[in-house]
Amino acid sequence: MFRLKCLLFLAIFLIISSSVNTNLQNPPGSGLVHKRFEYKYSFKPPYLAQKDGTVPFWEYGGNAIASSEMVRVAPSLRSQKGAIWTKSKTNFDWWEIEIVFRVTGRGRIGADGLAFWYTQEKGDYNGNVFGSSDKWNGLGIFFDSFDNDNKHNNPYIMAVLNDGNKPFDHTNDGTTQLLSGCLRDFRNKPFPTRAKIEYYNNILTVLFHNGMTNNNEDYEMCLRSDGVILPKNGYFGISAATGGLADDHDVFHFLTHSLHIPGTMEDHVKKVEDSDKLKKEYEEYQEKLNQQKKDYRKEHPEEKKPEDEWGDEWFETDNQRELRQIFQGQSQMTEGLKEISRKMDEVIGRQENTLSLISRGVPQQPQVQGGQQPVQQVAVGGITRQDVDLLINNQNMLSHNIRELQSTLQSINAKADGIMQKQGAGTGSVQPAGGAGYDIQGLISEMRDGLNQVKNGIAHVGQRVNTPQAQTGCQNCVGVTLYLAITTVQLTLMLLYSWYKSRSEAQAKKFY
Ligand SMILES: [Ca+2]
Numbered sequence: 001m002f003r004l005k006c007l008l009f010l011a012i013f014l015i016i017s018s019s020v021n022t023n024l025q026n027p028p029g030s031g032l033v034h035k036r037f038e039y040k041y042s043f044k045p046p047y048l049a050q051k052d053g054t055v056p057f058w059e060y061g062g063n064a065i066a067s068s069e070m071v072r073v074a075p076s077l078r079s080q081k082g083a084i085w086t087k088s089k090t091n092f093d094w095w096e097i098e099i100v101f102r103v104t105g106r107g108r109i110g111a112d113g114l115a116f117w118y119t120q121e122k123g124d125y126n127g128n129v130f131g132s133s134d135k136w137n138g139l140g141i142f143f144d145s146f147d148n149d150n151k152h153n154n155p156y157i158m159a160v161l162n163d164g165n166k167p168f169d170h171t172n173d174g175t176t177q178l179l180s181g182c183l184r185d186f187r188n189k190p191f192p193t194r195a196k197i198e199y200y201n202n203i204l205t206v207l208f209h210n211g212m213t214n215n216n217e218d219y220e221m222c223l224r225s226d227g228v229i230l231p232k233n234g235y236f237g238i239s240a241a242t243g244g245l246a247d248d249h250d251v252f253h254f255l256t257h258s259l260h261i262p263g264t265m266e267d268h269v270k271k272v273e274d275s276d277k278l279k280k281e282y283e284e285y286q287e288k289l290n291q292q293k294k295d296y297r298k299e300h301p302e303e304k305k306p307e308d309e310w311g312d313e314w315f316e317t318d319n320q321r322e323l324r325q326i327f328q329g330q331s332q333m334t335e336g337l338k339e340i341s342r343k344m345d346e347v348i349g350r351q352e353n354t355l356s357l358i359s360r361g362v363p364q365q366p367q368v369q370g371g372q373q374p375v376q377q378v379a380v381g382g383i384t385r386q387d388v389d390l391l392i393n394n395q396n397m398l399s400h401n402i403r404e405l406q407s408t409l410q411s412i413n414a415k416a417d418g419i420m421q422k423q424g425a426g427t428g429s430v431q432p433a434g435g436a437g438y439d440i441q442g443l444i445s446e447m448r449d450g451l452n453q454v455k456n457g458i459a460h461v462g463q464r465v466n467t468p469q470a471q472t473g474c475q476n477c478v479g480v481t482l483y484l485a486i487t488t489v490q491l492t493l494m495l496l497y498s499w500y501k502s503r504s505e506a507q508a509k510k511f512y
């Protein structure tokens with residue numbers, strides 16, 4: 001139950017946190033777009049280029065030079081051409097590129113300009129269009145520094161689409177072909193200029209930061225065009241060229257984010273799906289494993305194992321087994337002791353019962369203290385001297401009977417042994433049943449008589465004992481223990497009484 005609650009709480013927390021994350025990534029107005037940084041389509045300082053001069057995931061050529069801080073796509077020398085292209089094609093449909101760059105030159109006018117590319121195939125490193133290939137298939141964003149058509153409309157930023165067939169119209173600065181553009185001066189600015197190129201849902205947007213401030217968010221709209229259809233997968237590239245005039249064309253950051261329509265790739269949904277998938281796979285493997293175990297046991301019945309392989313029984317060590325056996329033995333001993341204790345209690349209870357019975361029936365024994373006159377010896381209770389004598393007689397009779405019974409039993413035993421021996425001898429002849437049978441019959445009748453005598457004796461004693469318990473059929477309930485106890489007590493009393501009597505007589509003689 002507690003685990004269920006925890007899971008529920010975790011799920012709610014994940015949903016909330018992911019929605020918060022989405023909101024942070026997508027400020028109001030930008031639409032709910034999921035962005036993911038694509039490091040394989042990006043470069044940035046520091047360590048832009050490695051020690052050997054290569055840029056990870058990129059290839060550059062021509063007059064381009066990469067350092068740890070930037071890529072100088074075309075240096076400020078005449079007729080320079082260079083380019084840098086991603087090594088692999090994109091694997092996402094929509095994207096946003098932020099380029100941080102500088103075009104600087106000592107001249108009032110610079111040349112030729114810088115180009116951003118998204119094309120189906122990589123362009124050249126020394127082509128005719130801003131350092132790369134003409135007749136490209138895809139998109140080119142040109143930062144055209146030089147006013148070829150002399151219309152005083154440069155530097156100019158423009159987007160030009162090409163299906164791979166049209167040669168670029170340099171003469172007219174591409175005005176006959178451009179999709180859209182804006183007149184912006186991007187040369188020799190105090191801070192790096194920036195361009196943000198977004199392609200999402202077939203809408204192309206180019207934002208420009210003129211480098212007059214160091215506020216990274218000072219973008220303004222340059223162009224926006226709907227219904228732009230670009231090759232599904234392509235390469236990103238940057239190229240630049242100089243002519244008779246020359247600028248340094250430096251690129252510091254090329255940051256690519258892939259854009260994802262909500263629902264097509266929601267991270268948390270994906271995670272949940274992944275975890276569900278893994279859980280399912282785990283369960284499947286677990287089932288498979290169990291099945292294989294079962295199959296193995298079926299195939300190898302001689303290696304019989306307990307049903308639960310991981311049970312404690314399976315791993316019991318010798319010491320554990322020994323301990324268990326000791327414990328079991330001790331338990332048995334405890335049980336035995338309990339039984340003995342119970343029986344002892346029973347015996348003690350009976351004794352106490354007997355004692356109380358006697359104390360009620362027999363008067364407190366007179367005590368002799370100093371020269372005090374003894375109390376009248378005749379019992380106040382009800383047992384008189386005669387009773388005691390009778391009891392003694394009965395007792396004697398009983399013991400006589402018991403002895404008789406004992407001897408009878410011994411003779412029975414002897415006779416039975418004789419019979420057994422005769423049968424064991426295997427004579428096969430049938431002993432006249434009358435003889436042995438007669439003897440047994442006679443013995444049984446003797447035993448019966450003896451028992452009746454014992455019974456009568458006990459009944460007599462019972463009648464004589466002057467208590468209600470004794471009167472109500474005590475001959476049936478008084479056991480051997482009780483009987484012996486009574487006998488012992490009475491004998492003691494008798495002895496005491498005789499001793500007392502002799503002493504008091506002696507004293508009386510003294511007085512007279
Ligand atoms: Ca131009």
Ligand SMILES: [Ca+2]
Pocket residue numbers: 146147148149150151152153154172173
């Ligand atoms: Ca122009």
